[in-house]
Amino acid sequence: MPEHEVRADLAVPVLMYHAVAQDPVPATRGLSVTPAAFAGQLEVIAAEGFTPVDTAALAAAWRRGAPLPRRPVLITFDDGYEGVHRHALPELARHGFPATVFVTTGWLRGAYDTGGAPDAMLDWEQVRELAAHGVEIGGHSHTHPPLDLVGEGALRRELGLCRQIVAAELGVPPASFAHPFGHSTRRVRQAVRDAGFAQALAVGNGLARRRQGPYALRRVTVRRRTGAEEFLRLLHGRELARNFAVDRCLTRGYAAVRAARRLVPRAG
Numbered sequence: 001m002p003e004h005e006v007r008a009d010l011a012v013p014v015l016m017y018h019a020v021a022q023d024p025v026p027a028t029r030g031l032s033v034t035p036a037a038f039a040g041q042l043e044v045i046a047a048e049g050f051t052p053v054d055t056a057a058l059a060a061a062w063r064r065g066a067p068l069p070r071r072p073v074l075i076t077f078d079d080g081y082e083g084v085h086r087h088a089l090p091e092l093a094r095h096g097f098p099a100t101v102f103v104t105t106g107w108l109r110g111a112y113d114t115g116g117a118p119d120a121m122l123d124w125e126q127v128r129e130l131a132a133h134g135v136e137i138g139g140h141s142h143t144h145p146p147l148d149l150v151g152e153g154a155l156r157r158e159l160g161l162c163r164q165i166v167a168a169e170l171g172v173p174p175a176s177f178a179h180p181f182g183h184s185t186r187r188v189r190q191a192v193r194d195a196g197f198a199q200a201l202a203v204g205n206g207l208a209r210r211r212q213g214p215y216a217l218r219r220v221t222v223r224r225r226t227g228a229e230e231f232l233r234l235l236h237g238r239e240l241a242r243n244f245a246v247d248r249c250l251t252r253g254y255a256a257v258r259a260a261r262r263l264v265p266r267a268g
Contacts, residue, residue: 011207012058013050013235014074015041016219019119020083027118028081032224035087041222041231042091045073048235052097054136055176059199059217062210073235074208075099076201076219078140078178080108081119085126093133101130102140102178102201105165112165114143124169131170138176139163139197148185155188159195176200182219189215205244207237220244 019032033041045052051069053061055076061068075092077084080103092099101122106114109123122130131137139162141147147155159177167173175198179188182203192200192215201208204218212218220234221244233239 010068010072011209011237012068012072012074013237014055014058014076014201014208014217014219015234016201016203016221017075017077017084017088018079019081020077020087021081021119024083025119030224031221032081032083033222033226034224035083035091037224037226038088039091040228042075042095042097044228044232044235045075045097046095048232050235052099054098055100055138055199055201056136057098058208059176059214063198063214074219076178077101079104079118079144080122080127080140082122082126083120085122085130089130089133089135092135098134098136100136100138100176101127102138102176103127103162103166104140104142104144104180105162106142107144112142112161116143128170136176137166137170137174138178139166139174140178141180144180146181146183147179147188147191148183155191156195159191159197163195163197179203184216189213206240 017033019028020035020038021032022034024032050071050073052075053072055074058072058074060066075097076099080101084101105112107117108121127137141158142161143158145158147158163173173196177192177197177200179200179202184202199214201219202216203221205220206218208217230243233243
């Protein structure tokens, strides 16, 4: 098999992280990983022969048919927790791995802080340092609402503010977006596209495939309870249905509730 290839059926693991912290607050603990666990997981990625790429590179390759590494993988972080800079960046740099951090601009420390952050967050100097080390900075809305439940005006503001702030702070607008809570609808995906984002990630706890479309690519969740054997299965896309059986049941329930809520007229 050639070192670089393009296949229509290529399935890519997109790892979704949140906080990297030894002692996170209770609200973020379940979706956090310890610094030691994160370092070990990068070692597994390297040992298993995977080549990390960022979100923009994967989507661009699929859009244009450009080649990808034989075993591509994405390392992504949602929200913009401070531990991504403190703990994750040194490990990423040690391996020479790219990654994508999707920032909630109204949660980051600085001039745009709305005060709603659940834990210690990045400041903009740290975001710039991440970008300088080759980390792609994507958008994750301004205040992290469920975008499928907000009105048209609020939806445009959340996307527009996020993109404008990142562009102002980094000098270049973000190309990639991650849907807050992983939820989206056709309306939301179209709004993300209209806002100028070229691609977007959901959750889905499955491997990303080209046929999912550029605005709903799936990811797999890495949690504090994700052990070494489970991480290896996630990386290779094995037994995902079993690993995330509870998540899928909850998702179906949430989907029914959210569908009902979307029938209520939205303001804003």
